[in-house]
Amino acid sequence: MPDFSPTQYAVPAFVLLVLIEMIWARYKRPDAYEPRDTLVSLAFGTGSTVAGALFGGFAFWLFIKTYEFRLFDFGEEWWKVWWAWPLAFLLDDLKYYWVHRAGHRIRWMWAAHVNHHSSQHYNLSTALRQTWTGNFTFGLLFAIPLVLLGFHPFMLGIVAGFNLIYQFWIHTEAINKMPRWFEAVMNTPSHHRVHHATNPLYLDRNYAGVFIIWDKMFGTFQPEVENEKIRYGIVKQLGSFNLLWAVFHEWIGMLTDIWSAPWKHKLSYLLREPGWTHDGSRETSDMIRASWQERTQSKAPEPLPTDDGQTA
Ligand SMILES: [Zn+2]
Numbered sequence: 001m002p003d004f005s006p007t008q009y010a011v012p013a014f015v016l017l018v019l020i021e022m023i024w025a026r027y028k029r030p031d032a033y034e035p036r037d038t039l040v041s042l043a044f045g046t047g048s049t050v051a052g053a054l055f056g057g058f059a060f061w062l063f064i065k066t067y068e069f070r071l072f073d074f075g076e077e078w079w080k081v082w083w084a085w086p087l088a089f090l091l092d093d094l095k096y097y098w099v100h101r102a103g104h105r106i107r108w109m110w111a112a113h114v115n116h117h118s119s120q121h122y123n124l125s126t127a128l129r130q131t132w133t134g135n136f137t138f139g140l141l142f143a144i145p146l147v148l149l150g151f152h153p154f155m156l157g158i159v160a161g162f163n164l165i166y167q168f169w170i171h172t173e174a175i176n177k178m179p180r181w182f183e184a185v186m187n188t189p190s191h192h193r194v195h196h197a198t199n200p201l202y203l204d205r206n207y208a209g210v211f212i213i214w215d216k217m218f219g220t221f222q223p224e225v226e227n228e229k230i231r232y233g234i235v236k237q238l239g240s241f242n243l244l245w246a247v248f249h250e251w252i253g254m255l256t257d258i259w260s261a262p263w264k265h266k267l268s269y270l271l272r273e274p275g276w277t278h279d280g281s282r283e284t285s286d287m288i289r290a291s292w293q294e295r296t297q298s299k300a301p302e303p304l305p306t307d308d309g310q311t312a
């Protein structure tokens, strides 16, 4: 049985490409890199690998147990069924879309995923900002249907590794747009810049991993618009390069809210969207978008009256 984790083999290429992009940035976009921010990103990448090794065992155990109840069977030598690989890759990417979407819409999952968004810079090192606490959410349950379909947990681990490797190169401002056909189907730097933006137009859009088609299918696609300068990061920026604060700030915020909330609202602080409060004292991304739309619409020119005096 093959045991192969593709991401670790890609690390030298990641480092090399970060260095090349740093040189590019020095001449073309000096503000793309901030050394302290890059160090935090690198520490995130390293720590995430360690956390995965420490806490990933439970997930793997759960998947192996679930695999015993699979509905379909690719056979004893499942890794030799060639068409199972692209199928697993595609379905895993669909799963990624929904895990990622939940990661933005459920605060318990956001507490872990916010790590990836906490940089105010957007460069290849941002891709290495991976969570330490993903195993403490229920995100792993999203893979259960694939295991029940008969995909071996090893196979799913490998395709998920390639998925992650793909997502590395899209964290850059060095590429504006890819060819039109590519932008139509694949996740690209342009689409993913939108995902990392805090502009109201861009909030909670483009959850895709590899294929952008899922966002188009499920109504969360937003193309990058010219003349809309992107502000990267999170709605309430960290304002610090403290690594441990960066890792745990949202967990601390969430637990504090649960602690101080009235009993009937406690669960909502765990399961509702980030920014939700029972007294309306903060804003969710939907609220931010709605008030932005109101503002921009009120600035728009009045519609011209038609012949019968009605407005068009
Ligand atoms: Zn995200």
Ligand SMILES: [Zn+2]
Residues within 6 Å of the ligand: 116, 127, 171, 192, 196
């Ligand atoms: Zn990203």
